[in-house]
Amino acid sequence: MIEDIDPEIRQQCEKLGEYFSSIGERSLAESLFIRAENAQRAVEIHIQSGDWMRAHQVAQEHMKSDEANQVLAKHAESLQQNGELRHAESLYVAIGDHDAAIAMYRKAGNRSDMVRLVAQHRPDLLQTTHQHLARELDAAGKPREAEEHFLGQF
Secondary structure (H helix, E strand, C coil), X not given: CCCXXXXXXXXXXXXXXXXXXXXXXXXXXXXHHHHCCCHHHHHHHHHHCCCHHHHHHHHHHHCCHXXXXXXXXXXXXXXXXXXXXXXXXXXXXXXXXHHHHHHHHHHHCCHHHHHHHHHHHCHHHHHHHHHHHHHHHHHCCCHHHHHHHHHHCX
């Protein structure tokens, strides 16, 4: 980070960053926000454009790790609330919060994506997950779906 940057220069960098962001020049906007010591805004422009991996990379390079994860998790939660589950998943996975992504799909009732993430990131829990889902579906009177999970255990 730049030490003791002139407040007027910081303000001009932020204005230019907003301009370049508005015309789709994310790389230049990112550089200007970083120069203005506003890493969070640099991360946000990548999140707004759907470039989750670049958002994560900028956050890790220019923010403290816990602060970066907090900012990205906040955006993931917002995406989740707006029903943009795939995008929220991307952010959760980028920050290594696989359990939050799994829980999100469970809450949404999206069992196939939930099982996919368990298989990818928590393979030791896959059999237990299938058992739990099978019992849950059987109790809900959905024997055909329950059978798929009973068979998924093997």
